[in-house]
Amino acid sequence: MRTDAQLKPVPPCACAAGEGIRHVHMQDTVVAPAEPTSETNLLNLLIVDDERSMRESCREVARSLGFNTQVADSPEHAYQSLDSAPADAVLLDLRLPGSSGLEVLREIKRLRPEAVVIVMTGFATVQSAVQAMKLGAYDYITKPFNFEELRLVLERVTSHLKLTGENRLLREQLKSKHGFGSLVGHAPEMEKLYRIIAKAAHSTHPVLILGESGTGKELVARSIHYTGPYRDKPFIPVDCGSLVPSLIESELFGYVRGAFTGAVRAKDGLMATAEGGTIFLDEVGELPVDLQAKLLRAIQEKEIRPVGGTRAVPINVRILAATNRDLDAAVQQGSFRRDLYFRLNVLTLRIPPLRERRQDIPLLIGNVLERINAATQTQHTIGDDALRLMLAYDWPGNVRELENCVERACTTCSFSTIHIADLPTPLRTFQAFPKPDVQGAEPDTITPLDQLEKHAILHAIDVLKGDKLQAARRLGIGKTTLYRKLKEYGSAV
Ligand SMILES: Nc1ncnc2c1ncn2[C@@H]1O[C@H](COP(=O)(O)OP(=O)(O)OP(=O)(O)O)[C@@H](O)[C@H]1O
Ligand SMILES: [Mg+2]
Secondary structure, eight states: OOGGGOOOOOOHHHHHHHSOOOOOOOOOOSSOOOOOOOTTOOOEEEEEOSOHHHHHHHHHHHHHTTOEEEEESSHHHHHHHHHHSOOSEEEEESOOTTSOHHHHHHHHHHHOTTSEEEEEEEGGGHHHHHHHHHTTOOEEEEESOOHHHHHHHHHHHHHHHHHHHHHHHHHHHHHOTTEETTEEOOSHHHHHHHHHHHHHHTOOSOEEEEOOTTSOHHHHHHHHHHHSTTTTSOEEEEETTTSOHHHHHHHHHOBOTTSSTTOOSOBOOHHHHTTTSEEEEETGGGSOHHHHHHHHHHHHHTEEOOBTOOSOEEOOOEEEEEESSOHHHHHHHTSSOHHHHHHHTTEEEEOOOGGGOGGGHHHHHHHHHHHHHHHHTOOOEEOHHHHHHHHHSOOTTHHHHHHHHHHHHHHHOSSSEEOGGGSOHHHHHHHHSOOOOOTTOOTTOOOOHHHHHHHHHHHHHHHTTTOHHHHHHHHTSOHHHHHHHHHHHTOOO
């Protein structure tokens, strides 16, 4: 029946040895799972063909080119796969038994308009290839074909996807002149972060987001969700640190009627609420160990067991997790399961603390001021003195602290320009007792007095824009002492 649809015979050993293709042991489940991927390669290919040998051969070639592959043996399984897993490209046999290939193509384009579809046709049906191109197929390949032909087509697809991915990233960046989506910042570390977010958004693997408090972990998680293809589905944040331990399981997995006193009716958990979308497990390091095992099972098996229930319920949810704890250390100490750590950690995003990207401070301040001014019909600006201090300050509470600082200053300042006097106590204390500029000094390092003195003098001159007389007066020393000290430091007097 499918005489036109045979691969030209290529000896398996020739391909395995000569072209370096691994022999892949095929799992002929209809929707085989994608493999974990590295950060640099997240292209997903769905192969739809009812012939097992064809699926296997195409899969081998695609894998050798670095694709993650899924296979489906019927249109229904293809739709199911497209519904549950990402697909950047689809290799579609137009001659599937019992269906019109063009109808299948139409449905694939409806489900995944952005997916690149390559149709496989027989010589006798080139006409349908032409029609397929009109319906939005990217390319076609006529059966029988050999590995080399398929390889060439897939390489073209890879370049095309790379280019459209770069264009998409550019468009995302253009959406915000300040950074990426609602993330503000142009420091090189942030630009790198945006690139990874754009890639991560189009994969379904778990992502572990690391960063100090207030660095924007939740904002990053939201960016991943809202940049990705499932942005219309729910984004459900769960603060694992603030949930009552005895309630976490029922909150996450739901419960059945009668599961415990008061459970008068069954209730869906947050995992089920996030169906098709993303669940964001914030402060995942706080999850009790017994719950870690249940979460691991849910991720691995893609199913949950509501409290009191006997039946497992399938779930299709993307997992993002965040923590400001050192999970590596927690694993060493045994308070966090190693296997769960590895599951969550397929991709890791590290958000730099604000003190490591000080160049973004003015942009962040400007952004908050813009927001406040628009909301309150005011014209607040930042004075040079306040800006200099804010640039020097270490921001232990990161962007959140900076936002609070600007918001408070706007409410307390008497005029529209914010000066040092309007800034909160931690900043003013920092100004009075600046940290000596001792590179890499540990917090418990004892700093010699002469170094502290030097720092105070240079800092005062800096803050007062070189006005040495004023600096001497403010430091409480005579101007001759100040000049003498400057001479000792080798500074121009
Ligand atoms: N790059 C950024 N650009 C703009 N705003 C940011 C940025 N990073 C953080 N913020 C803002 O700072 C605040 C804190 O961000 P977020 O809640 O995402 O931090 P977090 O890392 O989750 O903190 P925590 O660990 O305390 O939960 C939010 O108001 C957020 O909008
Ligand atoms: Mg948070």
